[in-house]
Amino acid sequence: MSATQLTRTVSNREPARHSTVTRVVIYTLLLLFAVVYVLPLGVMVMTSLKPLDEVTGGNMFALPHALTFDPWVQAWGEARIGVSDTAGINGYFLNSIKMVIPAVLISTLLGALNGFVLTKWRFPGHNLVFGMMLFACFIPFQSVIIPMAVILGQVGMLGNRLRDLTGSSFGLGDPIVNLVLIHVIYGLGFTTLFFRNYYEVFPTELVKAAQIDGAGFFQIFRRIMLPNSTPILIVTVIYQFTNIWNDFLFGSTFAAGDTSPMTVALNNLVNTSTGIVEYNTNMAAAIIAAAPTLIVYIVGGRYFVRGLMAGAVKG
Amino acid sequence: MKTIAVGSPSRTDAPSGSLRTKLQMMLPRIVLAPSFALVLVFVYGFNLWTFFLSFTNSKAFASTHLVGIANYVKMWNWTFETDPPSNWHTALVNMVIFGGLYVGFCLFLGLALAILLDQKIRGEGILRPIYLYPLALSFIVTGTAWKLFLDPRIGLEKAVHDWGWTSFHFDWVVNPSKMIYCVAIAGIWQSSGFVMAMFLAGLRGVDSEIIKAAQIDGATTYATYRRIIIPMMRPVFLSAIIILTHLAIKSYDLVLSVTGKNPGGAAELPSTFMYSFTFTRNQMAVGSTSAVMMLATIAAIMVPYLYSELRQKRT
Numbered sequence: 001m002s003a004t005q006l007t008r009t010v011s012n013r014e015p016a017r018h019s020t021v022t023r024v025v026i027y028t029l030l031l032l033f034a035v036v037y038v039l040p041l042g043v044m045v046m047t048s049l050k051p052l053d054e055v056t057g058g059n060m061f062a063l064p065h066a067l068t069f070d071p072w073v074q075a076w077g078e079a080r081i082g083v084s085d086t087a088g089i090n091g092y093f094l095n096s097i098k099m100v101i102p103a104v105l106i107s108t109l110l111g112a113l114n115g116f117v118l119t120k121w122r123f124p125g126h127n128l129v130f131g132m133m134l135f136a137c138f139i140p141f142q143s144v145i146i147p148m149a150v151i152l153g154q155v156g157m158l159g160n161r162l163r164d165l166t167g168s169s170f171g172l173g174d175p176i177v178n179l180v181l182i183h184v185i186y187g188l189g190f191t192t193l194f195f196r197n198y199y200e201v202f203p204t205e206l207v208k209a210a211q212i213d214g215a216g217f218f219q220i221f222r223r224i225m226l227p228n229s230t231p232i233l234i235v236t237v238i239y240q241f242t243n244i245w246n247d248f249l250f251g252s253t254f255a256a257g258d259t260s261p262m263t264v265a266l267n268n269l270v271n272t273s274t275g276i277v278e279y280n281t282n283m284a285a286a287i288i289a290a291a292p293t294l295i296v297y298i299v300g301g302r303y304f305v306r307g308l309m310a311g312a313v314k315g
Numbered sequence: 316m317k318t319i320a321v322g323s324p325s326r327t328d329a330p331s332g333s334l335r336t337k338l339q340m341m342l343p344r345i346v347l348a349p350s351f352a353l354v355l356v357f358v359y360g361f362n363l364w365t366f367f368l369s370f371t372n373s374k375a376f377a378s379t380h381l382v383g384i385a386n387y388v389k390m391w392n393w394t395f396e397t398d399p400p401s402n403w404h405t406a407l408v409n410m411v412i413f414g415g416l417y418v419g420f421c422l423f424l425g426l427a428l429a430i431l432l433d434q435k436i437r438g439e440g441i442l443r444p445i446y447l448y449p450l451a452l453s454f455i456v457t458g459t460a461w462k463l464f465l466d467p468r469i470g471l472e473k474a475v476h477d478w479g480w481t482s483f484h485f486d487w488v489v490n491p492s493k494m495i496y497c498v499a500i501a502g503i504w505q506s507s508g509f510v511m512a513m514f515l516a517g518l519r520g521v522d523s524e525i526i527k528a529a530q531i532d533g534a535t536t537y538a539t540y541r542r543i544i545i546p547m548m549r550p551v552f553l554s555a556i557i558i559l560t561h562l563a564i565k566s567y568d569l570v571l572s573v574t575g576k577n578p579g580g581a582a583e584l585p586s587t588f589m590y591s592f593t594f595t596r597n598q599m600a601v602g603s604t605s606a607v608m609m610l611a612t613i614a615a616i617m618v619p620y621l622y623s624e625l626r627q628k629r630t
Contacts, residue, residue, distance in 0.1 A: 134625075164419070
């Protein structure tokens with residue numbers, strides 16, 4: 001099954017002939033569902049633009065009377081998150097960016113190299129290696145989280161020692177570095193899968209010809225494979241970006257307080273049990289947290305869907 | 316003239332020459348090795364480690380004191396402890412409710428939307444992204460949105476009251492015995508678009524000749540779908556059920572965000588059970604045992620699926 005079939009709106013089939021009544025029913029149902037899918041986000045946006053008394057006193061479906069952007073300013077720079085002293089979610093947003101960029105780049109590059117090896121430089125047992133990497137995509141992370149906590153604890157202690165000795169921990173024990181490492185490792189299965197399936201149909205003759213011309217492994221990879229990989233690079237980057245940005249389990253386990261990524265901070269902000277619940281600020285923060293992946297989806301929707309399909313259906 | 320014996324693609328029995336050529340031939344495997352080693356250690360090694368911990372009496376810290384299958388016996392007994400229900404019993408019951416509703420409704424809605432969209436309708440390019448955008452959101456954002464939407468004080472119940480239907484009552488999101496249904500609603504909203512995309516790709520792949528033939532034979536549209544097209548979607552059903560089931564078992568963030576950190580363990584799932592027993596109740600051995608159960612369930616579903624998918628490709 002290929003995603004091009006999905007994006008092909010004009011199919012070669014005869015137009016379905018329906019009576020007017022049937023067509024009205026079809027459109028009504030489709031629009032009804034569209035409304036249901038849009039409503040939660042719509043309510044979120046409207047709530048974030050209302051003063052608090054209008055949120056608690058008014059109807060959530062009503063448009064804002066006294067339009068205000070204060071909740072957005074609050075969420076970004078002033079709201080208190082958990083017991084932290086830092087104000088607003090901007091620091092956590094930055095944490096997520098610092099985590100997501102290296103993690104996406106490294107896991108994508110490794111995936112491309114792995115895919116290249118697994119298709120064009122096959123060795124006995126290549127399918128077993130691939131199968132084992134593929135299964136790694138689907139494990140519940142609960143089954144690795146305790147050993148990971150033990151190991152990262154050790155690494156952190158090593159980092160402290162190094163800092164005492166040399167004045168720098170060299171990143172050992174740094175939560176952001178840890179999360180980058182984790183996301184690279186547990187993203188490898190998917191990135192390898194994407195590139196393997198893409199390179200599988202890439203003409204081997206081109207690789208052979210380049211070899212005869214004396215090109216080495218990395219030369220072929222850089223000059224022939226990569227320039228021809230743009231679509232799958234976009235798919236992989238989008239897929240990894242969305243997954244890593246949206247991760248909560250690892251972020252909440254291995255980062256705490258000011259080093260938390262965005263999703264963890266949002267959860268802490270929304271579930272603070274002290275004081276009045278500032279729904280409007282919470283919703284503004286949620287939209288800010290969702291914005292990067294939503295923008296990626298709007299800009300690269302086609303590739304986004306392709307990645308999802310490739311991640312689910314391997315055939 | 317360069318030699319062409321630098322290891323040919325997809326072949327490993329090329330003649331060996333100098334150390335340099337040998338190294339050249341090994342290079343692809345050397346490139347793949349770090350990734351594979353990472354997966355071996357951090358996935359398979361860690362899984363084994365967790366498996367080992369499930370036979371120890373680890374509390375707050377990992378211990379090596381073996382206690383045999385005592386933890387498994389404990390969890391087996393908890394499975395049937397209903398008065399008051401143990402957390403594990405609640406987790407299993409909730410898993411069945413949540414998993415059943417999530418998989419069932421995602422399949423139903425996904426197929427229904429895909430069939431409706433496949434009727435040569437106008438505006439598919441606008442409707443399809445609307446059904447799919449929740450996938451770009453993190454579970455935390457989705458949960459935050461639905462928690463607000465379903466909150467009886469400011470959300471749906473209040474809005475309906477404002478419109479005049481004052482006897483309308485919907486407080487599931489704050490009612491411990493009904494919370495898990497709200498988690499299911501949010502989950503279905505998030506994932507049904509994905510299933511729709513899978514079915515749509517499947518429908519677009521159906522040979523138009525088959526449909527024409529059915530119509531010439533006088534079959535109604537309904538009969539064509541029921542007897543011919545939907546049965547042809549069997550592989551899509553299989554993929555979707557497997558992917559959805561594995562997602563349901565891994566669901567974690569959604570529970571926390573929809574319910575507001577799962578008060579009193581009312582919406583407990585195996586994933587939250589594992590986390591709270593390991594990290595807050597200091598019963599790491601029990602946590603590991605539940606993680607092993609999750610892993611075993613997912614492996615039982617995914618391994619045969621991945622195996623058949625990989626085999627299909629080869630033939």
